[in-house]
Amino acid sequence: MFNNIQAVLFDLDGTLIDSAPDLGAAADKMRVDRGLPSLPLERYRPMAGAGARGMLGEAFGMLPDHPDFLTMREEFFVNYESRMTELTSIFDGVPELVAQLLQRNLAWGVVTNKAARFTEPLTRAIPLFATAGAVVSGDTTPHAKPHPAPLFEAAARLNIAPEHCIYVGDDERDIAAGLAAGMGTVAAMYGYLGAKSDPLAWGAHAAIKSPSELLQLLEGA
Structure with a gap:
């Protein structure tokens, strides 16, 4: 499955970047603004991959x-927009991984369910993404993951057939989308995963516990 790979596509939150501190802080500000006690980041982190739904749920x-969900979601969005890069960091090993992909003449890109409203300024602000050949957001195509449309869009932008791509993500939706697109799939076990997730049951072709393990997979192909 990992033979003749020409590109590696990644989910964003929980796979390339640790955005949980800023997502959690955006939701926690809503609690504090309403006179509720602050919650620790550990409460928010497992749900960070679910975006506003996960943060408001926690x-x-x-x-x-809920009848107020859309109003509350927009308040959360405004809070998050104001602080997207304050505490967000790149996972250890990701810059080295990207450097190795480029050294091997492999294209790379991002496919996220995060709306372009957030994806575009966030990736512009982080130098790592300057070499990404494609950045596809949750609203770039008519469908978000687990539909394969965003992955097909990224492959088309790279001008590489989907079967020559790998997709790496930390959510079951990522693996479902990758499989539907006919790509090799890799579960990022170091990501957010969710409190009740069983990544080994997602059907991914492989699982990694750190970004550097992806290189080992490619070397072993």
């Missing part, structure tokens, strides 16, 4: 069918 026990 902060307020609020589900998307």
